[in-house]
Amino acid sequence: MAKADEAAAVITVEGLQDLLRAIRARGYRAIGPTLQNQAIVYDDIESIDDLPRGWTDEQDGGLYRLTRREDEALFGYSVGPQSWKKFLHEPRLRLWTAERRGEDTSVTPEAPPSDRLAFIGVRACEIRAIEIQDRVLVGDLYVDPHYKARREGALIVALNCGKAGGTCFCVSMHAGPRVKHGFDIALTELLDGTEHVFLVETGSDEGRAILEQIPHDLASSREVDAAEAVIAQTASSMGRQMRSDDLNELLMNNLEHPRWNEVATRCLTCANCTLVCPTCFCTSVEDASDLTGERAERWRRWDSCFTMDFSYIHGGSVRASTKSRYRQWMTHKLATWIDQFGSSGCVGCGRCITWCPVGIDITEEVCAIRGCDASAEESV
Template sequence: MAKADGVAVITVGGLQDLLQAIRARGYRVVGPTMQNQAILYDDIESVDDLPRGWTDEQDGGRYRLARRDDEALFGYAVGPQSWKKFLHAPKLRLWTAERSGDNVSVTPEAEPDDRLASIGVRACEMRAIEIQDRVFLGDLYVDPHYETLRARALIVAVNCGQAGGTCFCVSMHAGPRVAQGFDLALTELLDGGEQRFLIETGSEEGRALLEQIPHRPASAVEIEAGDAVVERTASSMGREMRTDDLHELLTSNLEHARWDEVATRCLTCTNCTLVCPTCFCTSVEDVSDLAGERAERWRRWDSCFTMDFSYIHGGSVRASTKSRYRQWMTHKLATWIDQFGSSGCVGCGRCITWCPVGIDLTEEVRAIRGCDAAAEESQ
């Protein structure tokens, strides 16, 4: 963590003041809320909208909310949604065409005007945003909608105080401490019965916001307490995965028997790709009215687990469950590196939690390597 003179302390009331100050600057404020028995990201107006005193219990194919024995506002891991939902929309109209007589006019979709303030962004999610920045902004072809939303975004990150049952961000070097990319970063302290937050600034916008709210410098003891929170989280990951040899391991084992075994369990339901914070595959479809006078082109999230995704004239390139699961896992952990220079996995564990049959990415890697869990942990 930064030196004591670079870290401030705010109270819960100060956090409320921060939300008001952000809104006063014209941002749409989105953060964690409790809906449908899960932690979901939605518009918030005050700290009372946050999941105070709740946590999540996660394992393969299992997610439950449970009461904590304190009033933590960010005392959970991650829910089924990621910030991808707001920056790379599940459904986006690209253009509209209208016919009047013999004339046809095509109108591109207007750029979004939202200024999004994301509250409670975890380290793994911050890393996922950085990965999607590389996908959508880092090449010759730039996604204009993503570019506009990203340029206007404000990020209030939170260092994790609790690891989930399927978390393995430490293995992926993606957490639990937020290292960069944020405007403000919080660490929730609950020791001694006094609830407060360490707050660090990462941008001029973040510094300007901090100056608008009541705060005081953090003491050395509070800095150490914040470090202890993150260290405790890092040492209690629900999963682990060795990563130093993943590229060679997966690309040299494309016919490993484990692909056949996992195919007997995989439902190709696409859950893992939909909850993943970095998956970016889309399809495009055109719709028109019955009179043929108006047509629209829409972009929608898609998944490499569907038969249609790899369809070309004559059939699907990946017709079997085995080939589709292998495509997803080898791309995420290996060939993504060839394509974008980094792994596509941030260790958030969502693909494990939200798989209906509990397929575990880390377990599949161990099986292909031929190690048991104990042997891998000792390496």
């Protein structure tokens, strides 16, 4: 599990509480999974009592519900409707404020945030999604200063998945379930009926400094093997599969495939899939002013390629049909994203399947274009 020169540690459930306390003491705002509105969502946490102890989720196409587990796992779910994108690439952000005083007008850009965030329970697929957004928003000539400030100050407490969701296919996208890099601290939750502990790995100097502040023991070979078994079991129980080695060529060679017409009869163009996706980054800007005309603001908000206005230019929308908008989303996510950024834009989290009101399944659509039986689709 851990690097060859770093031994894994073990902490108890009480040790996890100590970990949260140490993180907060270092000036971080701790954010993690909480139970709200019959879903697991990310929000501020102060203690392990805020975590979804003993709860899990059931997911399928267009279906999400919480159910009780038979144990007291703190992270015994897959992923909820939100991703960490909500905190790094905010849904709505004021960009600047303009004020007029007589003949003078001043424009004040919105200052980048200064608070430091600690993300608790970040899955491997979500770390991969953050890396993809890094490439888009700070990895090129034009840098988003607000994203950059959030990202540089963030502490990542990762989690090796102990449960695959019904719509997960991260193995197919080489994005999980094992956390390999991009973390400060990584946890694996271990429950065997008598013992409830966490295997801990560190991936940065900050992570090592935090671990040194809390009680911990050196992990035994039995505990390391148990963590390996948890990850292996999760990898072997994916809810979906999708061959991913040839997606760019497959989709670009089938832009007029009849399946695009078929899926368009079901798609509501509601944009749910893009809003829950951890990598989608499209935005629009809105200007607003007060009634006196003395103050104006520009706001950036999430947008979606599924909305008619998103591709509007003088004379109308470039993608007026449902078919063209669904095709744009799927081909960009799985194919032309590779041309733009060097990787797929999909991490296999399955959110787009779960939160589609009519249960459209991206893995099924790929399989249909490939001309295969969905039950026989294999990951590569």
